[in-house]
Amino acid sequence: MLFSFGILLMKLKIGQRLKVPYQDKVLSVEVISPHQFGYNKPSIGVNFSMQEKYTGLSSTTLTQWSKGAKKREPDLFIDDVTMPKIEHLRLPKSKNLYPVYSTPIYSNDPHSDEPYRVEKVIEISDFIDLCFTAICEEEINRSTKREIKKFLQWFTVTGFYAQVFVYIKGSFNKADNEQLQQWLASRLANKENRKSYASLIVELRENPAFYSNLTYLNLFGKLASQMRKEWKTVAGEEAIARNHIPEAIALEAIGFVERTVVDLYTGDLREAHIGVEPRYVRNRTPISRNHDIYS
Secondary structure, eight states, X not given: OOOOHHHHHSOOOTTOEEEEEETTEEEEEEEEETTBTBTTOOEEEEEHHHHHHHHOOOHHHHHHXXXXXXXXXXXXXXXXXXXXXXXXXXXXXXXXXXXXXXXXXXXXXXXXXXXXXEEEEEEHHHHHHHHHHHTTOTTSOHHHHHHHHHHHIIIIIIHHHHHHHHHHHSOOOHHHHHHHHHHHHHHHHTHHHHHHHHHHHHHXXXXXXXXXXXXXXXXXXXXXXXXXXXXXXOTTOHHHHTTOOOHHHHHHHHHHHHHXXXXXXXXXXXXXXXXXXXXXXXXXXXXXXXXXTTO
């Protein structure tokens, strides 16, 4: 987590609110234990209202889950003088207990040390684990589950790739983020189509590698392995970038083919492929003996 120089100079305290830049957003988080990992290296969490903003899980639902855990596990609700008051939260279908901290919230007045309210906060790693558990809960509606999945996609996948980019080239800028989001959107948009297509291949006991390469050859004139190698190439190389097909656009085309193949299939799988792919390309490369499309 990145903190501003001003924050580094001050002594952190329980309940202090921080605005932390993370990828393309600024997250509002709160200090749970100011020196958990050393001086001014705090454990941090997200309060119930921020969780609702990020994932759609309502504060009311989170409060109910917390009360439910209190009824089943009364002995766990013990105060610790070195930490905020700790309660626990349990999802209806889960055995996991998530600590909930009652942290004091302070005003922006530098002369005031008195908290003006208390908020329920879940430590960030527990919150992410709770989100993964919540998408399996039957009582959570589909729209909320979609919001949770979108948040997890952004927080975990984007965060990982951002760290990789920083490690490799020393930065993660707006252009990197936009390109990554486009790629992720294409992957997610075609996920269900790919499942039904893959199920059809398995059901017919056909060779997945053959039809994957057949699709790539008809769309791009190259085997799947060759296209993946090209996508890994630095886009700045002029000789390649001139005719480069962005991976996000390619994945969209592949998703269209796979969805339509399932719709067109009437008994001949290869015929279904040939029937759809010319719609997407003008110049198809014929399959030759030089292409090993079975691997």
